Amino acid sequence: MSPPKPDSAAIQDLYRREGRRVFATLVRLLGSFDLAEEALQNAFVAAAERWPREGMPKNPVAWLISAGRFQAIDQLRRQRRMTPWSEAAGHIDAIPDGAPALDEREAVEDDRLRLIFTCCHPSFGDEASIALTLREVCGLSTEAIAHACLLAPTTLAQRIVRAKAKIRDAGIPYEVPDASELPERLGRVLRVLYLVFNEGYSASSGDDLLKPDLSAEAIRLARLLADLLPEPEVRGLLALLLLQESRRRARTDAAGDLVPLEEQDRSLWDRAAIVEGCALVGPALQSGRFGSYTLQAAIAAVHAGAPSTAETDWAEIAGLYGALLRLEPSPVVALNRAVAVAMAEGPEAGLALVEPLMEAGGLGRYHLAHAAKADLLRRLGRLEEAKTSYETALGLSRQAAERRFLERRLAEIDR
Template identity: 65%
Template sequence: MEAIYRSDSRRVLATLIRLLGDFDLAEEALHDAFIAAVQQWPRDGVPANPRAWLVSAGRFRAIDNLRRRSRFDASRRLLLAELEEAASPFEEGEDVEDDRLRLIFTCCHPALPADAQVPLTLREVCDLTTEEIARAFLSSPPTIAQRIVRAKAKIRDAKIPYQVPTLAELPERLDNVLRVIYLVFNEGYSASSGEALVRTDLCAEAIRLARLLLELLPDPEVMGLLALMLLHDSRRAARTRADGELVLLDEQDRSLWDRTQIAEGLALVSRAFASQRIGLYPLQAAIAAVHARAEDAASTDWRQIAGLYAVLQQLAPSPVLRLNRAVAIAMCDGPEAGLAEVDALLEAGELKDYHLAHATRADFCRRLGRREEARAAYRAALALVRQEPERRFIEKRLAELDG
């Protein structure tokens, strides 16, 4: 039951939202469906298609609940009438594979406030908590929760359609959808908190959604995003040791990298660049491609990587991009050059709450032999980190300095 919840609950929810037309009603129906499964499956056995069973059970329970409540609530009577008139029974063979893509486009509808679209999608499509989303946006959980509640109400009251837009509408809706998919992947690739470094379910789901989107719209940005995710995900097996400890990129066993994913990713980068419309995702994928092509860490073309980050920074200025470029500069010109860049970022206050900025500064100071500064920076990173493998890695670095 736990495995089915992890793998299918958000897909079931997406289909229930489509069938019921209401986020809150669908979430309640999802919980009711799993309660019914806990009661019935041990007795009757797991159905051949658990997802279809859960959708059907959730939908019927939602309608039953509406019938009971409709005696006291006129708005519920109206919703019940609409559901009973419009909704046919859910068929077990019905295709629901793109329901989550429909849900993403609904959550990213231009009628919704821009600052609510991505948090709503991360909450409803990916089951991230408001705390996880707040950390990703450097915001507070109550602020994020308010945005999500208001966005749900807007979708309901404005009757925003639950559908993938037409081909003519797709380009203007694309940026936020790509951003959401990439944020899903990032949470999977480097979980914001918890015991595990990687959440493979989120990585796989982001890649699956990008493939669906590429079928709809063979745009260079979609190609770039899919390539970027494939190239990063190709390193998954080498990123941790058997005991779960973090392995840095330059120490990874590259024989463990997934060559099939790398080949697909490199081909997509080439296709994106051939279009001569080079945006953010193809450029980021090109950086990942430089790493993928290097036989070992020593042969990595860091000068090219620094140049690509400079172009990215011109297109979309970002303190995190500047931090990444600082790492590339340090690899080209030495840690002192990288340290100057990081210090400028921290002095500006842009990344003072970002643990990787402090960890990067600590590493540069360590390499320069400035042990006290390195200790202080590692302690600052330790106070901010939420992920256990990263925490243990920083503690190990501190212990090495103290030793």
Template identity: 60%
Template sequence: MPASIEAQINAIYRNESRRVRATLIRLLKDFDLAEEATQDAFAAALQQWPTDGVPNNPRAWLVSTGRFKAIDHVRRRARFQTALMDIADALEAAISDSEEWDEDRLEDDQLRLIFTCCHPSLAPEAQLALTLREVCGLTTEAIARAFLTTPSTLAQRIVRAKHKIRDAKIPYEIPSRSELPARLDAVLQVIYLVFNEGYSASSGNELIRQELAQEAIRLGRLVAELLPEAEALGLLALMLIQDSRHHARLDAQGDLIRLEDQDRTLWNREQIAEGAALIQRALPTGEAHSYCIQAAIALLHAEAPHFAETDWREIAGFYDLLLRINPSPIVELNRAVAIAMRDGPAAGLALIDALLARGQLNDYHLAHAARAELLQQLGEQPAAITAFETALSLTQQATEQRFLQRRLALLK
């Protein structure tokens, strides 16, 4: 196989496989059958494209091929279970070529899938787990780590959610406008989780999975167009501003560059300006939503000409507000860092120590890394080394591991 064709297929798999699977889930109305059909479609591409060339619309080709592969698969099984022949006939009759090749419909299929996975009849933890697996393509092991549970327990949760969708005949569709507000929070939370996994991967060799971050932004735009409420606009603004820095976050070797050391000329000013405009649209509603506040904090970082000119007093004030409306240990940790920048490392360290003393975030590597940085600033080198070592033992991410190892080497 020509190397260029193989590289193209690998790139299409990275960027399009989740969308292909989402469309096949809608068409086939079966998660597992759609997963198998997606793999079969890419296997067919590996065989045919080196000879025939890459089609003009690879995604539509893959959807069409996957659909026929699935129907063939069901027909083969029908030899042993005659009831499946009716299912195969129904699948073939229900899918028209015009629907299959409708680009607008294909574009919206991931959003349809998110709304399906976030249906209110599913438990909240099942909604998140199923979406991260089916929309993001995260492994069961990675999701289990995020949920602090075992892969087997997480897998059972996902299987039960799929069966619920099938047995309750939950439709693969974007709900009506009257139903959207009740479903919005769960969908926004899932899109934010998708973005976070792209912005800072929970495990693996690559810290940034840009294709996931871009997909989350694309989905965020669709939701903001469907329902331009303050929280949807705020989330889109937050993602745009955070993503604006991605070219400056890693060096040529793929190692992490801290915010204070980043080359700010590499930040995408168009995305920052778009995020600022979205915040201005959201603020007049008079409602203080979590995503809007986080976006405002991100904007203060983005608009500072230099790290030394960051308005930490304003940022700490926003964290005070965020803690009141969305109390969580992560918000407390970020607030502690902001207060350390405003009032000195001892003030921030006291807050982090109190947080850890309550038994919260003891297994969160960034809490120990932040504590280590403050201890180092206070000249407490042995304690800083211990804290860095704890952080290193807790992270599953190769880029962060290298960063913490460098910090430890400097101290030692």
């Protein structure tokens, strides 16, 4: 029986599904991001020319990796003949001889894990790791990443070029760290995925509060990481992202304005994502090897299981925030705990916790802290003080939807 003969649409679909997996292995085999990217494109060009005539090979991923690798070697050999002293002379000698064992899916999947850890190496800042991860692991275009990060494409491109040069010049290894280094390095990877998701779920600035492409990519990477490295905290992060994302459709109205939690239509919440997220939280907590992401996921699970804000177990949420505060002491976590206490015990109890936090410093430039204080003052009927805090929050906010929400609150007080 002859193999199926795919059309261009089928090959394009394969590129979308498997392109970055092929790319990750080509990076390992060729030792260069740029060579691997060119080899990937050449491999798919060859597939588009040959497969409609000859049929799709039994293992298309292995075929594409081999085709890309051999075309890269041919190209380097031609460069060496034309320019004997070029870098190609040394580079080709570093490429492993012989065909790699490409039939084992596990080996190819490990390459994607290596690529994630390389892009999130501790020597990079968060911004460089995010840009490199979105470009090399996710395959997003430079223009798309620049738009999401509110940067000029040239600025973003330079950031990526510098990061690649650092990998090459510093000899950053393309590998998953060993057991002794894994906790620290894994934490870095999880932080980058968390930051990518947060920018998609609640943009730090700009006109759009939500950037679904970014949050979707973070969830896709978290799924991949959980499959390849099923540590409890990896699953905890995936649970957190799924539970947060489940509320996305209800977080803004038709005009793109922010809808606070207590006013959200919970029928719009994604029940499938909630079920999946909640199923991940329990085992992660029971393992005893969980961290801050699993605790945040547990808090999100309590919200997800409540029919309304009034029926939410705020005491349990306050307790979970207390556990999170012990694990990860920070003013922001303390602020979130204070808000949960206010919901459980009343706004006066919450304000008694918020005011010392504001006076202690660390939250003075955090617009959500001023907004939280304003809301507690509003609920207590201290409207003039609430107005001052809302105005401070408005002055610090850079997100259009959040600014419109704060302006509505101020208008309500004026009325």
